[in-house]
Amino acid sequence: MTVASITEQSGRTVIALSGEIDMEEAPKVRRALLDSMKQKRDILVDLAQVTYIDSSGIASLIEGLQAARKQKNDLALVSVSQRARRVLELARLDKVFTIHADMATALAAAKS
Numbered sequence: 001m002t003v004a005s006i007t008e009q010s011g012r013t014v015i016a017l018s019g020e021i022d023m024e025e026a027p028k029v030r031r032a033l034l035d036s037m038k039q040k041r042d043i044l045v046d047l048a049q050v051t052y053i054d055s056s057g058i059a060s061l062i063e064g065l066q067a068a069r070k071q072k073n074d075l076a077l078v079s080v081s082q083r084a085r086r087v088l089e090l091a092r093l094d095k096v097f098t099i100h101a102d103m104a105t106a107l108a109a110a111k112s
Helices: 026-039 055-070 082-090 103-108
Strands: 003-009 012-021 043-053 075-078 098-100
Touching: 003 026, 012 026, 012 055, 012 103, 026 043, 026 055, 043 055, 043 082, 043 103, 055 075, 075 103, 098 103
Parallel strands: 012 043, 043 075, 075 098
Antiparallel strands: 003 012
16 A cells, blocks of 8 residues: 555645555555645655655655645655655755654644
């Protein structure tokens, strides 16, 4: 399973991902992100249960971030698993995405 759930918390859309996000699963992530943009809310992507992410998964997250920014919303990553964080750091994307340690921190963060 890739998109475990899509919920609303504190006025934000929370997309929880799980398992492997690879070339086969990345289109599902992309679709979930872009469909969620229709709500015109900030998006939190929970990566706590992601065991693997490749460049196609990263590309889906980047596309989501660009789409969110285009409509003046934010897309942040939450509870990034160690493996996913390593991939983000190698691509220096840990400097591009807002990354929250956990959901409580993400929900408490004020919209800038």
